[in-house]
Amino acid sequence: MQIQRLSPNFGAEVHAIDLNQISDEQFAQIEKAFLDHQLLVFKKQALSPAAQIDFSRRFGELDVHVLTQYNHPQHEEIFVLSNVVENGKPIGISDGGSYWHSDFAFQERPASATILNAQQIPEQGGQTLFIDMYQAYEDLSQEYKQRLQGLQAIHRYRSRRSNQEAGTQVKLNQDQEKATPDMVHPVVRTHVQTGRKALFVHPGMAAEIVGLSEQESNEILSFLFDHSTQEKYQYAFSWTPGDVVMWDNRCTMHKATTRDLPAHMHRTIFRTTVRGERPV
Numbered sequence: 001m002q003i004q005r006l007s008p009n010f011g012a013e014v015h016a017i018d019l020n021q022i023s024d025e026q027f028a029q030i031e032k033a034f035l036d037h038q039l040l041v042f043k044k045q046a047l048s049p050a051a052q053i054d055f056s057r058r059f060g061e062l063d064v065h066v067l068t069q070y071n072h073p074q075h076e077e078i079f080v081l082s083n084v085v086e087n088g089k090p091i092g093i094s095d096g097g098s099y100w101h102s103d104f105a106f107q108e109r110p111a112s113a114t115i116l117n118a119q120q121i122p123e124q125g126g127q128t129l130f131i132d133m134y135q136a137y138e139d140l141s142q143e144y145k146q147r148l149q150g151l152q153a154i155h156r157y158r159s160r161r162s163n164q165e166a167g168t169q170v171k172l173n174q175d176q177e178k179a180t181p182d183m184v185h186p187v188v189r190t191h192v193q194t195g196r197k198a199l200f201v202h203p204g205m206a207a208e209i210v211g212l213s214e215q216e217s218n219e220i221l222s223f224l225f226d227h228s229t230q231e232k233y234q235y236a237f238s239w240t241p242g243d244v245v246m247w248d249n250r251c252t253m254h255k256a257t258t259r260d261l262p263a264h265m266h267r268t269i270f271r272t273t274v275r276g277e278r279p280v
């Protein structure tokens with residue numbers, strides 16, 4: 001197994017590995033690389049849905065997405081990201097995650113890892129963009145870091161902050177609304193495995209800072225969103241079929257670009273999500 005960096009800050013490609021059959025020793029190496037690089041790419045894999053679930057479970061318990069209509073018909077742990085329509089019915093969510101976010105940040109225990117397994121990829125477009133939230137935090141001034149100390153933010157599924165990007169256009173039913181109440185998490189979280197601090201507020205979901213006036217809350221969130229989404233913290237990944245990509249939601253955020261694809265350019269990706277710990 002060889003590991004090659006994808007960008008100066010974060011992300012790495014793992015070569016010479018078949019995720020269908022990894023030994024405990026290889027798993028330990030992958031886990032270390034995951035913590036060191038935050039984003040891992042495995043090319044030319046052929047993972048069946050069951051094998052994707054098995055691989056993902058090695059990192060912890062899997063979460064099932066509340067938008068159950070887009071879960072794989074035979075494997076509820078797989079959330080289908082797709083703009084394909086079959087017999088008049090979408091086979092997956094067509095605009096899933098097309099805004100900056102961290103998976104399941106609106107839950108009490110947000111995702112630690114997300115694993116994506118590319119099924120069908122268009123000739124062009126459909127990239128996923130990633131941001132290094134360790135670096136975005138580390139680059140803040142000492143004064144600003146102090147200002148953020150102890151602050152908590154409200155995370156809201158489909159946040160409607162007026163100056164931010166729109167969330168998914170999918171309408172939640174009553175049960176789904178009930179299952180996604182507002183959730184409070186620290187603005188800066190400490191990664192339980194690496195001990196490093198990272199920003200944990202995302203333009204698509206962080207709605208306000210607890211206990212501050214609307215003006216001060218908006219001022220801080222707008223500053224953090226502008227700061228963290230600078231190009232210098234970004235890495236854009238271009239997919240090919242068979243790619244498996246995994247990232248650490250505790251210290252990155254990401255954004256799909258599927259919403260920009262013309263309807264005839266088909267993209268289908270299977271997603272599994274590992275439940276993380278309560279952020280501290």
Ligand code: SIN
Nearest residue numbers: 081096097127128256
């Ligand atoms: C996601 O936000 O989990 C999906 C990312 C993508 O489809 O590129």
